[in-house]
Amino acid sequence: xxxxxxxxxxxxxxxxxxxxxxxxxxxxxxxxxxxxxxxxxxxxxxxxxxxxxxxxxxxxxxxxxxxxxxxxxxxxxxxxxxxxxxxxxxxxxxxxxxxxxxxxxxxxxxxxxxxxxxxxxxxxxxxxxxxxxxxxxxxxxxxxxxxxxxxxxxxxxxxxxxxxxxxxxxxxxxxxxxxxxxxxxxxxxxxxxxxxxxxxxxxxxxxxxxxxxxxxxxxxxxxxxxxxx
Amino acid sequence: xxxxxxxxxxxxxxxxxxxxxxxxxxxxxxxxxxxxxxxxxxxxxxxxxxxxxxxxxxxxxxxxxxxxxxxxxxxxxxxxxxxxxxxxxxxxxxxxxxxxxxxxxxxxxxxxxxxxxxxxxxxxxxxxxxxxxxxxxxxxxxxxxxxxxxxxxxxxxxxxxxxxxxxxxxxxxxxxxxxxxxxxxxxxxxxxxxxxxxxxxxxxxxxxxxxxxxxxxxxxxxxxxxxxx
DNA sequence: AGACTGGTTAATGGAGGGTTAAGACTTCTC
DNA sequence: GAGAAGTCTTAACCCTCCATTAACCAGTCT
Numbered sequence: 143x144x145x146x147x148x149x150x151x152x153x154x155x156x157x158x159x160x161x162x163x164x165x166x167x168x169x170x171x172x173x174x175x176x177x178x179x180x181x182x183x184x185x186x187x188x189x190x191x192x193x194x195x196x197x198x199x200x201x202x203x204x205x206x207x208x209x210x211x212x213x214x215x216x217x218x219x220x221x222x223x224x225x226x227x228x229x230x231x232x233x234x235x236x237x238x239x240x241x242x243x244x245x246x247x248x249x250x251x252x253x254x255x256x257x258x259x260x261x262x263x264x265x266x267x268x269x270x271x272x273x274x275x276x277x278x279x280x281x282x283x284x285x286x287x288x289x290x291x292x293x294x295x296x297x298x299x300x301x302x303x304x305x306x307x308x309x310x311x312x313x314x315x316x317x318x319x320x321x322x323x324x325x326x327x328x329x330x331x332x333x334x335x336x337x338x339x340x341x342x343x344x345x346x347x348x349x350x351x352x353x354x355x356x357x358x359x360x361x362x363x364x365x366x367x368x369x370x371x
Numbered sequence: 372x373x374x375x376x377x378x379x380x381x382x383x384x385x386x387x388x389x390x391x392x393x394x395x396x397x398x399x400x401x402x403x404x405x406x407x408x409x410x411x412x413x414x415x416x417x418x419x420x421x422x423x424x425x426x427x428x429x430x431x432x433x434x435x436x437x438x439x440x441x442x443x444x445x446x447x448x449x450x451x452x453x454x455x456x457x458x459x460x461x462x463x464x465x466x467x468x469x470x471x472x473x474x475x476x477x478x479x480x481x482x483x484x485x486x487x488x489x490x491x492x493x494x495x496x497x498x499x500x501x502x503x504x505x506x507x508x509x510x511x512x513x514x515x516x517x518x519x520x521x522x523x524x525x526x527x528x529x530x531x532x533x534x535x536x537x538x539x540x541x542x543x544x545x546x547x548x549x550x551x552x553x554x555x556x557x558x559x560x561x562x563x564x565x566x567x568x569x570x571x572x573x574x575x576x577x578x579x580x581x582x583x584x585x586x587x588x589x590x591x592x593x594x595x596x597x598x599x600x
Numbered sequence: 601a602g603a604c605t606g607g608t609t610a611a612t613g614g615a616g617g618g619t620t621a622a623g624a625c626t627t628c629t630c
Numbered sequence: 631g632a633g634a635a636g637t638c639t640t641a642a643c644c645c646t647c648c649a650t651t652a653a654c655c656a657g658t659c660t
Contacts, residue, residue: 143551187544215538227476234482240469247456253463257494262538264489280538281583293648294585330650336607337648353606522637559639565618582617584647 144259145169145186149179149202150194150221159192162248168255176200180208188216189259195222195233203236210237213278215266217258221246237265269304272363274342274350276304285346295320296338303351303361310360335359373488374398374415378408378431379423379450388421391477397484405429409437417445418488424451424462432465439466442497442506446487450475466494498533501592503571503579505533514575524549525567532580532590539581539589564588 146163150156151174163170171186173179177199183191191209193202200208206218220233223244233241240254262279269276275284278301283290292300302319303311317325320334335351343349348364375392379385380403392399400415402408406428412420420438422431429437435447449462452473462470469483496508504513507530512519521529531548532540546554549563564580572578577593 187541187547227478230479231482234486239486240483249456250459253460254469257463257468260493260534261490262535265486281586281589282537295649297585326650327652329652332606333608333650336609339607355605524638555639556641558641561617562619562639565620568618584616 143167143169144189144255146171146190146192146255147179147182147186147188148172148192149174149176149197149205150192151175151197152194159251163252163255166252174198176202176205179205183209183214183216190255191216191218192255193218193220193238195220195224195229203232206233206236206238210265210267213266215262215264215279217261217263218265219251219254219258221251237263237267239263239265269301269307271304271307271361272350274304274361276300285342290341292341293334293337295334296341299334299338300342300361303359306360308360308362310354310358312358316358372396372398373418373484375400375419375421375484376408376411376415376417377401377421378403378405378426378434379421380404380426381423388480392481392484395481403427405431405434408434412438412443412445419484420445420447421484422447422449422467424449424453424458432461435462435465435467439495442495442499442504444491444493444495444497444499446490446492447494448480448483448487450480466492468492468494493534498530498536500533500536500590501579503533503590505529514571519570521570522563522566524563525570528563528567529571529590532588535589537589537591539583539587541587545587 144167146168148156148159148163148170150159150172153174156172156174160170160172171182171188173182175198179191179193180200193206195202197205202220202222206220209216209218218238219240219242220238221242221244222229222233224230225243230241239258242251242254266277266279269278273286277283281297283292283297283300298320299316302316313328313331316335317331320331339349339351342351342361350361350363352360352362354360373396375397377385377388377392377399379388379401382403385401385403389399389401400411400417402411404427408420408422409429422435424431426434431449431451435449438445438447447467448469448471449467450471450473451458451462454472459470468487471480471483496506498505498507502515506512510526512521512526512529527549528545531545540548542557542560545564546560549560568578568580571580571590579590579592581589581591583589
């Protein structure tokens with residue numbers, strides 16, 4: 143049984159859609175703004191996302207973009223009255239898989255949802271830094287095509303560094319990324335960074351992970367200013 | 372670089388499209404009938420198929436249908452002047468992934484091709500991962516041509532993993548796939564995964580089913596990097 | 601010299617994952 | 631309807647890997 147999430151702030155339309163989709167055997171949750179959508183997606187796992195573009199708090203484009211940045215490869219279908227070419231292009235840029243212009247026939251929606259439902263989207267972003275490539279949805283880290291192994295904490299730290307790259311990240315920020323609010327003894331970060339460095343740079347001559355004295359750490363492609371300070 | 376195949380019998384339009392697509396950096400082959408298309412697809416591997424519906428010898432619908440019956444999960448985008456709901460539905464029934472009505476803007480074609488290109492179609496009854504092949508309609512699982520036996524629960528778990536491949540699937544999602552909403556004691560999944568692994572990887576040197584520490588499990592063809600986190 | 605920053609190493613405890621076997625439940629067959 | 635074969639769920643146990651410590655080392659600045 144397929145689970146859908148509809149994000150749509152027009153309550154009348156939303157109700158019609160949900161009723162129709164549930165009649166067709168889908169389980170269909172509904173939210174009316176982007177932030178609520180983001181939260182629900184974190185908690186539950188959906189097979190397809192139906193996004194309106196015009197929504198309060200966080201619009202459909204922003205929601206989709208955020209998901210892709212986080213490596214979430216859930217199939218997305220945008221439903222919107224905006225029918226200009228440029229609107230569609232913006233939608234695809236944001237990482238949607240399909241774009242349906244209102245008003246539409248219910249049967250076409252159904253057909254497109256079904257076409258989307260049994261696979262993952264290919265629209266996720268990858269974080270790259272020189273020859274280092276991090277695929278968030280697949281949880282695969284490659285350097286020069288060679289797979290590297292990371293611990294869960296190491297993964298969180300590297301993700302934080304890659305997002306900031308080439309800027310440095312403070313120890314505080316790294317600890318927040320790894321543990322949230324309650325940090326363990328400050329020594330722990332040292333060890334994790336040591337292990338991370340061993341994993342990322344260990345078997346390569348050129349190092350990507352640099353210590354910025356008095357500031358924190360940075361991951362940078364080679365040639366972007368040399369080690370330390 | 373992405374390789375496309377355009378099947379279109381209007382030679383003027385075909386030429387325009389090929390020129391445009393090649394300008395955009397795609398490699399674009401062209402055929403003007405369905406049988407020729409079928410033959411080319413067998414020989415080469417394309418990333419996306421652009422199909423006109425009206426074609427001599429074998430039309431776009433028939434071509435798409437044949438491919439899906441053969442278990443070919445190449446992404447398909449139908450390009451046609453037929454804009455009636457019923458035409459679209461026939462297209463999706465035949466197994467297309469997207470449907471674009473002529474005349475269309477080149478930029479929209481481009482965006483949709485890009486959206487399709489990075490994944491496999493979900494419109495197929497066969498899932499493959501390296502040498503592992505799963506026929507959903509016939510419920511047959513082959514590895515290297517050798518039949519493997521799976522319990523019903525094992526089958527559901529593997530199907531879930533194969534659809535997500537090469538991305539990992541969380542334990543939560545696997546439990547949903549196997550049992551729906553009311554999960555048994557969490558231990559059960561461990562045992563099932565153990566049995567599944569024994570069935571899939573047991574008598575082979577290279578393992579496809581990987582544990583992603585802190586995340587879940589993933590099934591990946593060999594060469595996607597070894598047991599990563 | 602002493603304090604400070606950052607790197608390295610080894611030991612510990614614990615969570616997460618792997619393995620096994622036993623019993624309950626289904627399904628199939630005769 | 632009885633027996634057999636297969637399947638699902640539990641619980642118990644084991645082991646590996648990961649996170650966290652603490653202790654120690656090497657520079658550098660005052």
